[in-house]
């Protein structure tokens with residue numbers, strides 16, 4: 268989405284700065300180019316929206332209609348029964364209570380994990396950006412390195428550690444894993460945001476008598492809304508959508524919605540209920556969609572806040 | 578008891594030493610100005626006084642108390658930063674009262690001081706605005722207000738006027754001077770603007786490369802610079818530094834200055850003794866006068882020897898600057914506006930020898 272707006276912006280700027288002198292042909296070429304660009308963009312948009320369209324329509328069809336009709340056709344009789352089933356009665360493995368309990372597991376896992384990793388990232392970033400200490404660069408490099416470690420590498424040691432801490436197979440265990448894994452990213456976000464804030468601000472506050480937490484609370488937190496949004500969206504998307512940690516570290520009562528979705532879709536008993544599968548998938552994806560819609564504007568703004576002045 | 582005393586202060590970043598053996602002592606009510614070229618360590622020294630940078634050696638005393646290891650908040654100082662460093666999300670009023678709030682001053686006192694300072698700085702209408710909605714001069718006042726409500730032992734200013742345009746700078750300069758006189762505050766003030774230094778200071782410290790070159794009153798610094806660096810740095814246009822030879826003749830000191838296309842100019846100095854054979858003569862543009870027949874200034878160049886060829890004439894309203902060549906260097910004289918000086922014509926000039934400085938050409942140190 269960003270690259271799209273940037274491209275169109277640049278194009279229109281080119282059009283504006285084109286000199287008037289003898290450029291009817293040039294102007295026509297620009298218009299052509301613009302239309303060509305729109306055509307391509309619309310094509311891509313359709314391409315990306317196609318699966319969503321199929322999911323949505325399929326989830327509203329009865330099984331009978333799915334079997335007889337075309338994949339791309341609109342539903343003849345709209346039915347919400349698959350949604351109800353997905354939410355409260357579909358079988359994930361042997362448990363037939365729908366997505367609902369797992370959905371709440373995910374909420375109970377994601378909300379604290381997002382909050383904790385954001386708070387820790389903010390404090391870390393504040394220290395790295397404004398309270399340089401000996402070896403800070405090395406620490407920061409190590410934390411950055413943490414962003415690039417693939418999930419699979421940490422699975423076994425993490426399982427061992429959760430076992431040692433007595434958190435194996437519990438929601439707090441999952442929260443712990445996601446917080447640890449998220450700190451690298453959140454620290455990076457906040458550090459890069461705070462590093463653009465002049466050091467003299469901290470110095471002024473120190474002379475005014477404020478200490479470490481006071482300065483953070485009174486001066487840094489109030490200017491952090493854009494980057495908090497970035498951190499929350501990023502972390503929420505990561506944690507809510509995570510499957511690998513969820514499937515590896517959860518127990519019977521603590522599986523997140525992604526794992527449950529997998530189990531519903533892969534349940535082998537009876538006929539394949541495509542409509543229920545689709546409804547489940549949409550339900551599982553809704554919260555991240557919601558977060559984007561609500562805060563997406565700030566997300567883009569926050570990501571570019573450091574690089575673009577004003 | 579000195580309000581600020583710095584003993585043998587050293588400051589290094591890693592292996593690079595930034596400040597070398599700094600010794601400064603000022604009394605209550607002094608306005609000390611630190612000047613020097615960019616990168617000479619002025620801000621670093623100020624930060625060391627504030628406790629924002631740890632020092633590598635020596636000691637800092639404020640009002641007699643050794644504060645070397647003490648944190649900034651416990652040094653009883655207030656500081657105005659070059660970028661003003663106003664808290665962006667707080668209103669002007671909250672910016673000013675933040676320090677008092679942190680220190681647990683009661684609300685009534687906070688409000689009283691805020692009103693007082695706002696009136697003094699004429700920022701009453703701005704109290705509810707955010708720093709982003711203020712002009713440069715207004716921000717500067719708020720930054721000042723934040724320091725003034727504190728009533729500290731020592732004020733520290735780091736180039737507070739450098740972000741302002743020329744006109745505002747002059748008016749703020751006057752206001753700072755007035756504040757100093759009204760409050761009898763002790764101030765350490767950093768600038769690299771030598772006019773600011775001359776007009777504001779009761780004492781000036783000239784620094785170069787982390788070494789103090791001279792400490793003195795503005796008059797001392799201006800009239801008796803300790804070395805050629807200070808002579809060149811302070812004053813605009815700068816002091817003329819003219820290479821010259823010294824001859825002792827019949828107990829008198831004669832100074833010879835090469836002149837383009839003529840015999841050397843010879844000046845007799847009746848006072849100075851024991852100068853080395855080679856010197857650099859320093860004379861301010863305003864201490865070179867038109868040599869008139871009846872005015873017998875002590876340094877009037879002898880006879881026709883006072884005629885020099887003028888290269889350029891620059892009228893500047895109240896004065897006229899005439900540039901000539903002496904000792905192989907361009908030399909500027911500040912003459913009266915109505916002077917009859919013409920470019921590319923000879924003109925009689927005289928040096929006021931009571932005001933000249935002699936420097937050693939080797940190390941630049943003052944000789945007289």
Ligand SMILES: Nc1ncnc2c1ncn2[C@@H]1O[C@H](COP(=O)(O)OP(=O)(O)OP(=O)(O)O)[C@@H](O)[C@H]1O
Nearest residue numbers: 590595613614615616617618619620621622768769
């Ligand atoms: N954190 C630092 N690490 C290493 N060197 C530093 C650091 N801060 C400053 N310096 C160096 O110390 C020297 C003095 O810097 P300082 O900021 O005190 O100069 P200044 O006299 O205030 O200059 P200006 O007039 O440009 O503000 C400079 O050479 C600078 O490069």
Ligand SMILES: [Mg+2]
Nearest residue numbers: 619620621736
């Ligand atoms: Mg500086």
